[in-house]
Structure formats: C-alpha cells, structure tokens
Amino acid sequence: MSDQLFADLIKVANRYGESEYSRAGGGNASVKIDGVLHIKPSGVSLLSLTQADLVPLALQPLLDALVSDEPVEGDPVMAAATAALLPGYTGGRRPSVEILFHALIDDPLVLHLHPLTANALTCNADAVALAEELLGDDALVVDYIDPGVPLAREIAAVRDAFTARTGKPAPKITLLRNHGIIVSGDTAEEISAHVSTVTDAVRTAIDAVPAPTAPAADEPGTRALIDAIAPTLRGLLGGEHLAVVASATSELVRAETGPDSAMLTGGPLIPDQIVYAGSLPCVVPVDDLAEAGDTAAAAVADFHAAYGKTPVIVVVPHTVVFAAGKDKAAADNALAVFIDSLRVTRDANRLGTVQVMTPAQRGFIETWEAEAYRQKVAAGAATGRLTGKIAYVTGAAQGFGLGITESLLAEGATVVLADLNLDGAAAQAERLSAQHGAGKALAVGVDVSSPESQIDAIHEVVRRVGGLDVFISNAGVLRADGVMTQSVADFDFVTNINYRGYFLGVRAVAPVLAAQHVARPDRLFDIIEINSKSGLEGSKRNFAYAGSKFGGIGLTQSFALELIEYGIKVNAVCPGNFLDGPLWSDPDRGLFVQYLKAGKVEGATTIDDVRHFYEAKVPMGRGCLPSDVGRAVTYVIEQQYETGQAVPVTGGQNMLN
Numbered sequence: 204m205s206d207q208l209f210a211d212l213i214k215v216a217n218r219y220g221e222s223e224y225s226r227a228g229g230g231n232a233s234v235k236i237d238g239v240l241h242i243k244p245s246g247v248s249l250l251s252l253t254q255a256d257l258v259p260l261a262l263q264p265l266l267d268a269l270v271s272d273e274p275v276e277g278d279p280v281m282a283a284a285t286a287a288l289l290p291g292y293t294g295g296r297r298p299s300v301e302i303l304f305h306a307l308i309d310d311p312l313v314l315h316l317h318p319l320t321a322n323a324l325t326c327n328a329d330a331v332a333l334a335e336e337l338l339g340d341d342a343l344v345v346d347y348i349d350p351g352v353p354l355a356r357e358i359a360a361v362r363d364a365f366t367a368r369t370g371k372p373a374p375k376i377t378l379l380r381n382h383g384i385i386v387s388g389d390t391a392e393e394i395s396a397h398v399s400t401v402t403d404a405v406r407t408a409i410d411a412v413p414a415p416t417a418p419a420a421d422e423p424g425t426r427a428l429i430d431a432i433a434p435t436l437r438g439l440l441g442g443e444h445l446a447v448v449a450s451a452t453s454e455l456v457r458a459e460t461g462p463d464s465a466m467l468t469g470g471p472l473i474p475d476q477i478v479y480a481g482s483l484p485c486v487v488p489v490d491d492l493a494e495a496g497d498t499a500a501a502a503v504a505d506f507h508a509a510y511g512k513t514p515v516i517v518v519v520p521h522t523v524v525f526a527a528g529k530d531k532a533a534a535d536n537a538l539a540v541f542i543d544s545l546r547v548t549r550d551a552n553r554l555g556t557v558q559v560m561t562p563a564q565r566g567f568i569e570t571w572e573a574e575a576y577r578q579k580v581a582a583g584a585a586t587g588r589l590t591g592k593i594a595y596v597t598g599a600a601q602g603f604g605l606g607i608t609e610s611l612l613a614e615g616a617t618v619v620l621a622d623l624n625l626d627g628a629a630a631q632a633e634r635l636s637a638q639h640g641a642g643k644a645l646a647v648g649v650d651v652s653s654p655e656s657q658i659d660a661i662h663e664v665v666r667r668v669g670g671l672d673v674f675i676s677n678a679g680v681l682r683a684d685g686v687m688t689q690s691v692a693d694f695d696f697v698t699n700i701n702y703r704g705y706f707l708g709v710r711a712v713a714p715v716l717a718a719q720h721v722a723r724p725d726r727l728f729d730i731i732e733i734n735s736k737s738g739l740e741g742s743k744r745n746f747a748y749a750g751s752k753f754g755g756i757g758l759t760q761s762f763a764l765e766l767i768e769y770g771i772k773v774n775a776v777c778p779g780n781f782l783d784g785p786l787w788s789d790p791d792r793g794l795f796v797q798y799l800k801a802g803k804v805e806g807a808t809t810i811d812d813v814r815h816f817y818e819a820k821v822p823m824g825r826g827c828l829p830s831d832v833g834r835a836v837t838y839v840i841e842q843q844y845e846t847g848q849a850v851p852v853t854g855g856q857n858m859l860n
Contacts, residue, residue, distance in 0.1 A: 211391035220250030231315040233305040244296035258298040260287035265306035303355030310387035317383035329555030342376040412553035417458035431495040434670040438722025440527035444591025448669025449534040459545040469559040485514035531642030587615020598678030600627035606829015651704035657711040677733040701751035720770030734775040763847030772846040779853035782826030823854035
C-alpha cells in the first residue's frame with residue numbers, strides 16, 4: 204500500500220508541476236503513511252520531484268504545533284519541522300514551509316498548486332460568490348492570511364466551520380485567496396479529478412466573456428526600444444555581475460500593461476510573484492525613442508529611491524516587459540512569473556474584479572526568511588573565472604568556435620553560439636545546456652558577410668539576454684591557391700568572411716557594449732578576433748587567407764584605439780594550426796587536401812606528408828587545440844590593461860617581438 208501511495212504522490216506532483224499549475228519550485232505535495240508525513244522539500248520543483256527527495260516528518264509533533272501557543276525560538280514552522288524530523292534522515296533538505304496544513308488534512312495525499320486558471324477565481328474580489336456559483340459545496344474558500352501557523356489554523360477553522368454547518372466532512376478542494384488551491388484524496392486519480400473540477404468550472408466561466416483587445420503591435424518601434432533599453436538595464440540591474448535581461452512583447456503584454464493595470468499600480472497577486480518577480484515593477488513611460496535609455500535609467504533610479512532596491516521587472520506600458528536575473532534561468536523565470544500574473548489579471552477581470560495583495564500582506568513575504576531560503580536553494584551557486592559573463596561566438600557550431608564555447612562554459616560563462624548553420628548551433632546549444640544548466644548555451648543564426656544578418660543576430664541576443672560582455676569574431680574560411688591561379692570569387696569569399704565579416708560584427712555589437720558601459724562605467728567589455736598565425740607572417744599560396752588575417756590585426760589595433768573610450772577592449776588571439784579540426788581534416792575541402800592539390804608542401808604525395816610537415820614546424824611538436832585557444836581567450840578577457848594586442852597561441856612557432 205505504501206509503495207502505491209508514494210507512486211501516486213510522485214505521479215500527481217510531476218503531472219501538475221508544469222507551468223500551468225506551478226512554477227519555479229512553487230506548490231507542494233505530501234503523503235501520510237503510518238503516522239509519518241513525507242513532503243517535498245523547499246527549492247525542489249514538483250515537476251522534478253522523486254521519492255528520494257521527500258523529507259520524512261513525524262505527524263504528531265506537527266499537529267501539536269498547530270494548537271500550541273508555547274513560545275519558540277525562530278520561525279515556529281521550522282521549529283516544528285526540526286522537532287518532527289525523523290532520526291536518521293540524511294537528505295539535508297529543508298521541508299516545505301507549509302507542512303502544517305498538509306498535516307491537518309486527514310487524507311493521505313495532499314497537493315498544493317498555484318494554477319493560472321483557478322487563480323483567476325482566488326485572486327478575485329468576488330471570489331466567495333464565484334466559488335459558490337461555480338463549485339458550491341465542493342470547495343472551501345479561505346481568506347488570505349500570512350503563511351505558516353496562521354494560514355494552517357485558518358484552514359483548520361474553515362474546515363471545522365463547514366462540518367459544523369453542514370454535518371459533512373470538509374470538501375477535498377480548498378481555495379486560498381491570493382495564493383492557490385489545495386486538493387486531497389486517496390489516489391492519484393482522485394486528486395486529478397478534483398483539479399479538473401476546479402479548472403474546468405473556472406475555465407468555462409472565463410471563456411464565456413471576451414478577452415480585451417490589445418493595441419496593434421509596432422514591431423520596428425518595439426525592436427528599437429528593446430535595443431535602446433535592455434543594455435542599459437543589464438548594467439543598472441546587476442550586482443557583482445551584470446544582469447541577464449529577458450524581454451517579452453506578446454499580445455497579452457500589450458493588452459495588460461496599460462498605465463492603469465493592477466500589475467503596474469496595485470501590487471502582486473500571490474506570494475510566488477513577490478519571491479521571483481518582485482512586488483512591483485518599474486514603469487518606464489517612453490515618449491522619445493532617442494531618450495529611451497536615459498528615461499529607463501531615471502525610472503530605475505526613482506524606483507530605488509522609493510523602495511530601497513532595484514526592480515526585477517521593468518515595463519514599458521502597452522509595449523514590452525523586461526525581467527532581470529543573475530543568469531538566464533532566473534531572468535526567464537521572473538519574466539514567466541510576471542507574464543503569468545498578467546494572464547491571471549486578464550481572466551480575473553473577465554470573471555469579476557482582480558484583487559491584489561495588500562501592502563501588509565506583501566510586506567510579510569518580502570521579509571519572510573523561509574521564502575528567502577526557498578529562492579536561495581532553487582537558485583544554486585555558480586563558480587568560474589567567467590561567471591556572470593555572456594559571450595557570443597561566431598562560427599560556433601564546430602571547430603575552434605565550438606571548442607572556445609566549451610572552454611567559456613567550463614569557466615561559468617553563458618555562451619551564444621552564432622553560426623550560419625543554425626541547426627548545428629542549436630543542437631550543440633541543447634547538448635551544452637544539458638551539461639552546464641538550462642539557458643547556459645543559446646543559438647542564433649548569422650551570416651557574418653551580411654550587414655543585416657549581423658545586426659539581426661545581435662538584436663536577438665539583446666532581446667533574449669539583454670546584451671553581452673564578450674564578442675568573439677571566430678567565423679572564418681580558407682581557400683588556398685597561388686596568386687596566378689586563384690579565382691576572384693574565392694578571394695572575395697575569403698575576404699568577405701574573414702575581414703569584412705569582422706568589421707560588420709564589431710559595427711553591430713559596439714553600440715550595445717557602449718550602452719552597457721554608460722550604465723556601468725566601472726566595467727570593461729571585450730571584442731576578440733580569433734585571428735591566426737597567418738596574421739603574423741605571410742603564408743605561401745595562401746595569400747587570401749593571410750591577407751585577411753593581416754587586415755584583421757590592423758582592424759583590431761584600430762578598433763582598440765577608437766573603442767576604449769567606450770569601455771571596450773579589442774584584442775586578437777592568433778592560433779596555430781588546428782590539425783585535427785574540420786578546417787584541416789575535412790576529406791573534401793580540408794586544408795590537407797587543398798595544400799596537397801596546390802603543391803604547397805614540396806615533395807608531399809599524401810595527406811600524411813602534409814600533416815607531418817606542419818607538425819615539424821612547431822617547437823612543441825603538435826597542432827593547436829581548441830582548449831589552447833579557450834585558455835588564451837579567458838586570459839585576454841581577464842586582463843584589464845591589455846588592448847590592441849595579438850596573442851600568439853602557436854606552440855612557439857610564432858613569437859612576439
């Protein structure tokens with residue numbers, strides 16, 4: 204029997220752990236077996252919950268704490284949890300802050316959710332009348348009260364009052380105003396049936412009323428607004444590291460962020476909104492696009508003066524919502540939580556009138572240690588020499604670009620893989636995010652020879668993460684041939700990618716880095732060209748490539764002189780030959796094949812002959828590896844007094860003079 208109850212608990216927790224019912228570790232689930240309450244710990248999501256995660260607590264000490272008025276040191280719920288924790292538990296996790304109401308409900312399975320559809324009822328001034336109309340005696344309504352002991356006692360009182368009034372057991376559905384719902388039962392099927400009862404009834408009532416219409420989208424204007432504001436917010440909303448800033452411009456955003464919206468002027472709907480998105484957003488009314496960055500900076504300063512903290516959410520009414528976080532996962536979560544609140548607001552107003560939390564109610568959550576702990580556990584910790592930095596690498600789907608990406612991720616950076624082969628970049632980003640964490644690797648498509656594509660790619664980065672700290676121009680091509688035989692088309696192809704493409708990338712990204720520096724004058728940002736040893740000395744029958752790389756050094760030095768006043772360092776890293784990479788080893792277009800055909804290596808008759816020739820030129824006896832380049836890139840980023848340099852990574856084949 205106990206095995207089935209555990210299986211049922213995990214089944215419903217995972218089923219209702221998705222964003223429609225719970226988000227960001229919110230919600231809770233428990234099962235009672237033989238006098239023991241097994242409950243989800245703080246900081247673990249319902250979606251990922253396993254039986255091994257559950258914290259076992261003796262039931263009786265929790266029930267005793269529910270009725271005891273004996274003073275305790277610290278939070279009474281945590282004191283009760285400590286007293287109830289079974290000897291021998293070694294999981295090291297802290298149980299949910301809502302253990303007491305899980306204990307008092309006598310059904311074995313208890314599930315607590317923050318569902319978007321049902322919260323259109325719970326976050327409603329007309330909640331009591333609506334609940335009576337839609338659910339009758341199938342549900343109880345509990346007015347908002349501070350979580351912990353007060354909430355548990357209020358739930359117990361409402362359940363007892365129902366039984367005294369009707370002579371029936373308390374319903375299996377409890378509606379917590381400005382919070383969520385609780386359902387209980389004996390089986391997973393029963394739990395699911397109760398969730399469906401609430402959801403279907405409220406959804407039907409919502410759909411009977413037309414949704415409000417949104418103002419028409421101004422896509423070019425919105426794009427320009429994001430480009431103007433997001434980099435400024437990255438600088439202003441970060442702490443030790445610049446923030447990641449995500450943005451949303453949906454129809455829901457345009458419809459529900461008018462100047463009189465409850466979400467802009469009234470306050471949050473539920474405690475989780477406070478924890479992850481802040482109590483109130485910063486509102487930026489933009490009248491002049493040219494002044495948008497300054498307007499945003501002034502609004503953030505006013506917000507800080509009023510509330511003593513920087514905002515998590517920034518809203519340009521009827522246009523865009525920005526959300527800041529220490530990393531992409533945190534920013535995306537904050538944005539999603541706020542967008543959820545917009546949806547609940549819209550639907551609550553279709554049923555009646557939305558009701559926000561009062562200043563006193565939200566003040567308790569803002570300072571409640573238990574919620575701070577939950578957020579800290581969910582956030583985790585990050586370490587590495589590049590933690591907090593966002594890097595952008597062109598040509599990142601393979602070769603040196605992919606190797607550099609992997610090195611940067613290992614040092615804690617978030618990396619955008621930019622490549623003409625978007626499918627390849629996306630596949631690598633998915634693989635790397637699975638390894639390093641959600642949102643740590645992103646993919647964008649870019650044709651570095653196209654001015655429009657370069658600008659579009661940088662905008663996509665700004666839209667998704669707010670800006671970047673490191674721009675790495677790595678994409679490159681090579682066509683080896685003699686000066687009397689190489690086609691103009693091949694020469695132009697190499698020049699357009701290697702030389703012109705570098706210029707186009709810097710042209711696109713420099714305004715973003717400069718805007719961040721205005722917001723954070725103490726920070727420097729990096730542009731790094733992945734050049735070549737062929738940029739340091741000529742290359743026989745490879746003049747197009749060498750010329751483009753020599754030109755890249757000239758651009759690097761010139762950009763360095765111009766951009767340092769905007770807080771941008773510009774350097775080049777010059778790798779030796781990556782003999783194992785696709786540039787050299789591709790069986791059809793690789794350099795071994797090209798050089799053999801072009802007769803570049805005198806006396807060579809096989810690919811192995813060509814390889815041995817190039818290995819013999821390196822004092823350290825091997826080709827350059829992506830990890831070698833990655834370490835050099837990290838070195839350049841860390842140096843605060845280097846700009847305009849070309850750093851050789853050639854195993855001694857090329858030396859500075």
